[in-house]
Amino acid sequence: MNVSDHLVQRLSEWGVRRIFGYPGDGINGVMGALGRDDHGIAFVQARHEELAAFMACAHAKFTGMPGVCLATSGPGAIHLLNGLYDARMDHQPVVAIVGQQARSALGGEYQQEVDLSSLFKDVASEFVQTVSVPAQLRHVVDRALRIASERRTVTCIILPNDVQELDAVAVPPREHGSVRSGIGITHRAQVPDDAALDAAADILNAGRRVAMLVGAGALHASDELMAVADRLGAGVAKALLGKAALPDALPYVTGSIGLLGTAPSSELMEGCDTLLMVGSNFPYAEYLPEEGKARGVQIDTDAARLGVRYPMELNLVGDSRATLAALVPRLRQQTDLAWREEIEDKVARWWRVLEERAMQPAEPINPQRVFWELSPRLPDGCILTCDSGTAATWYARDLQLRRGMMGSLSGGLATMGPALPYALAAKHAHPDRPVVALLGDGAMQMLGINALITIAASWKHWRNPGLVIMVLNNGDLNMVTWEQRATAGDPKFSPSQDLPTFAYAEFARQLGLGGIRVDDPEQVGPAWEQAFAAGRPVVLEMVTDPNVPPVPPHVTGAQMRAYAAALLKGDPDARKAMLGSAREWWAGVVANLKGRRG
Template sequence: MSSPTVGDHVVSRLGRWGARRFYGYPGDGIGGVISAVGRAVEAGDAEFVQVRHEETAGFAATADVKFGGSPLGVVAVTSGPGAVHVLNGLYDAKLDHVPVVALLGQTATNALGTGYYQELDLVRLYGDVAGEFVFQVTSPSQVQHAVDRAARIARERRTVTAIVLPSDVQDADAVPEVPDGHGFTHTSAVPGSLPGTPRQEALEQAAEVLRSGRKVAILAGAGALGATAELTAVADALGAGVAKALLGKAVLDDRVEWVTGAIGLLGTRPSYDLMRQCDTLLLVGTTMPYTEYYPAPGQARAVQIDVDGTRCGLRYPTEVNLVGDAGLTLAALLPLLAGADPDPSWRADIARWNTAWEEWSAERARAEAEPLNPELVVRGLSARLEDDHQIAVDCGTATSWFARDLDLRPTMTASLSGTLLSMGGGLPYALAAKEAHPDRPVLALLGDGAMQMNGLSELVTVAQRWRTWADPRFVVLVLNNRQLSFVAWEARAMQAEVPFGPAMDVPDVPYAGWAGLLGLAGRRVEGPEDLDEVLTEAMAATRPFVLDAVVDPDVPMIPPHVSLDQVVSTVKSQLKGDPAARGIVVEGVRETVGAAARAVRRHVRDR
């Protein structure tokens, strides 16, 4: 048997850090690592998922961690173009604070600096996305430290790190032991302890603020995932209502009467009212960026819990910041909340808002559309979700309907490109969810723009791998509206412009037909009369199923608080000759509060 190579050492050492699954695409610049992964796969010590593009490898490695498959995501890509392609997926990890290590191929050391083919300055290129740690290995003796530093920093700081590996170094013999002498240092592959609880004095200060509240609101994000019981107990002790940031949508059951659902531009009216009428705010594991959806400055006393103190006080002027694990910190707070005296009408108000919102949402989904209302489709899927479903979401109008129309519960997992908001991540996320938990069903929600960006190609990966999954259920909903409709709505609402057709229109593609060519299942649905039958068939399919739902692009996404400026801008775009104006006006009137409608009429009358 030949001696272990540097590539073998990289793979095995990352395994000690919890990384078993490698996402990537081969090339000669990363050949030594790919060969080492292959040997580990044969030994049963690793898995390799070959995707169709390096960008989707970055998305998938990020999602693998988000869906609980691995504590550390890993991508392995070749030099030059491969290292450039993967950047977008890695920025998704960086912005959502997900630990990922990038293994980057590089030109052989003897050719570095000569302008050799595919030679790029990867240390400089990765200085932002992997700014916490990016290192180019030039000697086998450096590898052990490089891997340990990359893995430790990625896990402890929840960020992206990168190791640049020249091709000749990858194939060199590994150095089994670092010499014991001056100029050499030793290293450990043992992760640090998990975050704990804040000091008692800080907990008591936070409890004093929270006990004083009569109308307490909680905003929970991704950092609260896994702390459902503790969050529920604290919310009950305070008589609080809870809104959820998108990445934390699965932390509490959307059907609970004091849970107001998603918050922000795509969120619910009850979440908006919760924040604007509370007198006390508890932020748990979130830095949701839309500050107009928080309480007004000075309205509420505020406490924040986060594992990273640098993120405290970032969105709202907090009085007490607790740095620690969300579950442990909430559990430590709970006994200190005795004596809280919430307004008994507060939760009754929240329940009333939720009831009104649900009635309005159901009416909105039944509203006339041509040919299908997208909310009707998503609500139909929501009713068919199982307790262990995993949901992957792409960016665009699919995100809006996910936020508003899909009822989640804590036994489910759901995620998307939350802060980068990148199109094209939905299918890679769904693939990673299935690779992480092959015995659980998956639902992917995509718009047709996102499906054409990365979904069509990654459906090839699905076709390649689905027979290895214990549970083959994998439904891809494509909201086929022949338009980049979210961007079109932004043009109407933000620029007061008619959407520019050549930029916004998307070709109509037979998505279900493409699935059939790949040996998968699929159906196209073009009217409400067939919807129930197709949804039932899709969710029960014994192989991956593409649901091509032809939906109306003109169903409006009205913000929960209906900004008058946005409504007026939309009217201006209609007056400029937007061909969708009639449908937008009809639906817009149904969804707009009286004050906004009167403002629009005044604007039209006075122009």
């Protein structure tokens, strides 16, 4: 074996079954080894290295196992960075393997020579190493995978192209200066000690208005979350990455929190006297209780993320599922249900408001209706991926996820572009499950069109070809347009915001995929049904109105003043934007009137 063969073998021994990447001469040795591999590792060719890194991140999100991406030296390595930062900021284990010029050329300003150690030192700050000699490879691979897994972060292996072809040293020598690592299973403490659990229970039992905030770290703890919420009579808000932690149909689940969140979630945090935060790194202080008004308990596997977002009274380091299970017997059953009933009433009224908003007229389709009509049609066990922008707002608010579904997007980085590579990774990781990708036309033009080519080339090999790609075609970089108005007080700047016209559904049909274009609101529901029944991947192009505002859960005076100033400064869509805002307001009035009559 040479070093590249040894690399592939060691990755296989760690359980790696697929690598996402793009070839180049700086990584040819590893490509050759993958071609010779009989260890069951599949190479998944992306259209761009950024897509490969997004796919590795999504693989980690949807499997819990490290994702691995591969790129050539220089430009290929540089292209990985955005997807790797997505993984790092969402705390996902990803290993990047990148080529480098020959050792003898380094420092000579050689073609495609980039200082990769410096380049990756931030995104892979926990571990980035260059393999200089064959005996080094085993422990570099072992540490890269172990650190990525245990610290839930990004690591990087740099392989000069001449090292890739050297004879392998499978077992490092037993001598001074040699490192001999192993794959051995890691076991860690899952539950805090009894004294800490008792102290946490005392705080929670004393609360009369308990709020829970759950995130991605609690996705595997649904039963335990429900048990704690029922004991405490609590309401539960969800950070965006934790949307699938609890079914949205539960009457005490207030939905997402934050700028893209719901009014009941904001009111839950404003009114609580106790906050239990589980597996979340939600950063926005203005949507958490005012300091001093609520006692706090936080649970996280990483002590470094405890007590950062709110001054908690007690912090517990442990797995959310195991810690909550140990906590439940210590919690007293709340008998005063006034707080819970208040929460459930607000949640019920909010769903009426969302339905009324979704059914308001628009030119031609209200984007909220696209998501509202999707909810009851979601296949059991489906996986949803979403992009950044207004699509994320409607995903956060209007979609009701059921038990057994999965969903994710770019949380911490909030970058454009991951919806389709996430969906591709989901199909590779869970080939029997239907997948739905939700994105705007900006993200589709940025990376999605390229990803469609990969889908067209591979879908016939999938056991279940069910993949629906829904594109909001509004001709506008819509989230930024609204931010310009409501945050900066500036009118829409058309040269930066308007998008070129593109026939998304037609392009999909040219690739051999399904393509459906919808510009009639009455056809939204039937189009979803047609797409799910197609028996092949389908691009569902929804022609939507860019002047339906993604209204935050509570509009501040500063936002209102900025918005008014923007429209008065000559916004090209001022009249339509005002009409869209008026319809949103009126929908809330109508929904509340209907609720009182009911």
